[in-house]
Amino acid sequence: MIMLRLIVGRTLLSLLTLLLVSGVIFVILEVLPGDVASRILGRDATPETLALVRAQLHLNDPAVERYLRWLGGMASGDFGTALTSSRPITRILAPRIFNTVLLAGYAFLIYLPLAVVPALIQAIRRDRPLDHTLSVVTLVLLSMPDFLIATLLMIGFVVTLQLLPAISLVDQSSSAIQYFRAMTLPAITLAIVMAVYAVRMLRDNLIEVLGSDYVRMAELKGLPRRAVLLRHALPNALVPTLNVTALNLAYLIGGVVVVEKVFSYPGFGSLLVDSLQLRDVPLIEATVLIAAAVYVGANLLADIGAILLNPRLRAS
Amino acid sequence: MVAASDVGGARGGISSIARMLDRVPASFRIGAAILIIHVTVAALGPFIAPYGASQMGIGIPLSGMSWQHPFGIDQLGRDIFSRVIHGGHVVLLLSICGTALGVLVGAVIGLLSGYAGGWIDTVVQRLLESIISIPFLVLALLAIAAAGPELAGSPFLVVLVVGLVYAPRVARMARAAAIEIATRDFVTVARLRGERAWSVMRREILPNASGVLLVEFALRAGYAPVLIGSLGFLGFGMRPPTPEWGLMIAENRALIIVSPVTVLGPGLALASLVVGLNLFTDGLARIFGRSFVRVDR
Numbered sequence: 001m002i003m004l005r006l007i008v009g010r011t012l013l014s015l016l017t018l019l020l021v022s023g024v025i026f027v028i029l030e031v032l033p034g035d036v037a038s039r040i041l042g043r044d045a046t047p048e049t050l051a052l053v054r055a056q057l058h059l060n061d062p063a064v065e066r067y068l069r070w071l072g073g074m075a076s077g078d079f080g081t082a083l084t085s086s087r088p089i090t091r092i093l094a095p096r097i098f099n100t101v102l103l104a105g106y107a108f109l110i111y112l113p114l115a116v117v118p119a120l121i122q123a124i125r126r127d128r129p130l131d132h133t134l135s136v137v138t139l140v141l142l143s144m145p146d147f148l149i150a151t152l153l154m155i156g157f158v159v160t161l162q163l164l165p166a167i168s169l170v171d172q173s174s175s176a177i178q179y180f181r182a183m184t185l186p187a188i189t190l191a192i193v194m195a196v197y198a199v200r201m202l203r204d205n206l207i208e209v210l211g212s213d214y215v216r217m218a219e220l221k222g223l224p225r226r227a228v229l230l231r232h233a234l235p236n237a238l239v240p241t242l243n244v245t246a247l248n249l250a251y252l253i254g255g256v257v258v259v260e261k262v263f264s265y266p267g268f269g270s271l272l273v274d275s276l277q278l279r280d281v282p283l284i285e286a287t288v289l290i291a292a293a294v295y296v297g298a299n300l301l302a303d304i305g306a307i308l309l310n311p312r313l314r315a316s
Numbered sequence: 317m318v319a320a321s322d323v324g325g326a327r328g329g330i331s332s333i334a335r336m337l338d339r340v341p342a343s344f345r346i347g348a349a350i351l352i353i354h355v356t357v358a359a360l361g362p363f364i365a366p367y368g369a370s371q372m373g374i375g376i377p378l379s380g381m382s383w384q385h386p387f388g389i390d391q392l393g394r395d396i397f398s399r400v401i402h403g404g405h406v407v408l409l410l411s412i413c414g415t416a417l418g419v420l421v422g423a424v425i426g427l428l429s430g431y432a433g434g435w436i437d438t439v440v441q442r443l444l445e446s447i448i449s450i451p452f453l454v455l456a457l458l459a460i461a462a463a464g465p466e467l468a469g470s471p472f473l474v475v476l477v478v479g480l481v482y483a484p485r486v487a488r489m490a491r492a493a494a495i496e497i498a499t500r501d502f503v504t505v506a507r508l509r510g511e512r513a514w515s516v517m518r519r520e521i522l523p524n525a526s527g528v529l530l531v532e533f534a535l536r537a538g539y540a541p542v543l544i545g546s547l548g549f550l551g552f553g554m555r556p557p558t559p560e561w562g563l564m565i566a567e568n569r570a571l572i573i574v575s576p577v578t579v580l581g582p583g584l585a586l587a588s589l590v591v592g593l594n595l596f597t598d599g600l601a602r603i604f605g606r607s608f609v610r611v612d613r
Contacts, residue, residue, distance in 0.1 A: 025450070025458070043465070140587065145545050145549075147546060152583070155572055155576040258453065276552070295449050295450070
């Protein structure tokens with residue numbers, strides 16, 4: 001009962017946050033001093049084109065009215081029309097979101113072993129040279145921006161080994177294999193960036209769990225070391241890393257912006273950058289709000305997970 | 317764990333400095349050493365670099381590594397080693413100014429909001445939470461797009477954007493610190509003594525929050541070069557021919573098929589700076605008894 005009330009309360013709070021986010025986005029783009037139309041058109045503005053853009057965006061209406069209309073549209077699934085291509089934004093978004101979800105899923109599949117295996121090795125070889133080496137490697141990778149990791153992978157796999165394509169262009173007509181090849185390097189990049197965060201935490205958790213009474217108990221029972229590690233220690237060490245995984249999910253939204261752009265992968269992230277470059281205000285508003293919604297959703301899921309896993313709440 | 321007072325205990329003389337260094341964590345020492353090298357190169361760079369930052373026709377474009385040009389030559393015939401050195405102060409100054417702005421604004425908002433409490437705190441907290449919900453890089457890109465084409469590529473815009481991205485995140489930490497400190501006895505005593513809110517804030521809360529704020533500054537400064545580099549890389553940060561490292565990686569990446577070494581120089585510089593900053597922050601956090609956790613990127 002308490003659990004349910006906590007979850008409902010947390011969900012309502014997330015919805016409130018999202019409502020505020022929409023206000024922040026709208027204020028940043030449309031209310032801040034300066035004319036939106038001339039900002040969109042830049043130096044090429046003529047009085048005629050300015051008037052046209054103003055009419056298209058209904059800029060002559062009061063800001064509050066425009067905001068409410070936009071919000072109502074977003075809530076009912078009508079994201080409006082893109083300025084540059086005059087196509088409905090939902091049509092533009094759908095294939096891009098599909099591509100990014102596919103990429104994120106692929107990245108997550110690589111991420112899990114990439115986080116667990118080094119952490120296990122480090123925990124088993126605790127304070128030995130191998131543990132220290134892996135610590136240094138994760139620290140260096142932690143300090144490398146994603147675009148640098150992507151570029152280095154490109155040098156390795158595209159330039160030197162010539163295994164994968166440099167540009168990950170795909171469309172509806174691409175085959176599954178083409179998709180797979182196109183997504184591999186961006187997915188590995190995202191997986192590495194996410195994994196280095198989890199490895200450090202997982203190593204510390206594992207070492208803590210390995211020193212606990214129930215692990216000693218399992219060892220004294222005469223269980224093989226493998227079984228102790230994989231069945232007793234690892235599941236318990238993974239629980240606190242759930243939070244990192246949710247943070248990683250949140251990172252993914254920013255990460256795909258850079259990584260998709262590096263590999264020219266036609267996903268949500270590169271759409272965001274393109275819309276910003278073209279100053280397509282309705283498209284920017286829709287993409288940024290979706291990015292924020294995913295972030296809020298990921299954090300909500302992490303909190304709900306923490307509530308569900310909390311035994312003190314479960315008992316009542 | 318080392319207490320903060322031990323660190324400031326040096327009274328001059330090489331032996332006491334050595335003794336002090338002995339007591340700080342190893343990560344702090346290594347990080348500080350890397351940072352000293354970076355700051356020295358950034359400060360002296362423009363005077364010792366073999367060539368100018370935008371000097372063209374230094375050698376055959378994309379001709380690869382050599383003793384004369386350790387990081388190669390870019391497609392415009394510029395010496396990349398010299399450009400990396402010239403870029404040092406650009407990256408460092410932008411990072412420090414942006415982080416300082418963010419920490420300053422964030423600390424003021426967070427400490428005031430946390431100490432004020434009540435409905436003001438609730439409203440401010442909700443608003444900050446909503447800004448934090450827009451992912452780091454997306455917020456930065458959004459702000460740059462909103463600033464319009466006139467300001468694009470200006471260092472002031474980059475500093476403002478880094479400040480804007482950091483301020484709400486710092487404010488959240490500062491608020492938590494203010495709330496924690498406000499419950500301690502010496503604050504209650506000061507209030508009962510009849511001190512006004514402003515003087516309690518200045519004399520009791522701020523000095524006790526300074527450790528948190530210092531670690532927060534180091535933590536944020538460690539990510540600033542990456543954020544600035546990402547903006548430059550995507551074409552939203554500094555503009556060519558500025559020798560900003562992220563921008564240089566983007567420029568040289570176009571032709572890595574011909575000459576892959578061209579991205580190694582700026583990449584090495586950027587990664588080593590962030591490694592140094594992270595180690596330094598790790599040590600600093602240990603000195604102040606906080607664990608080093610980078611919560612968001």
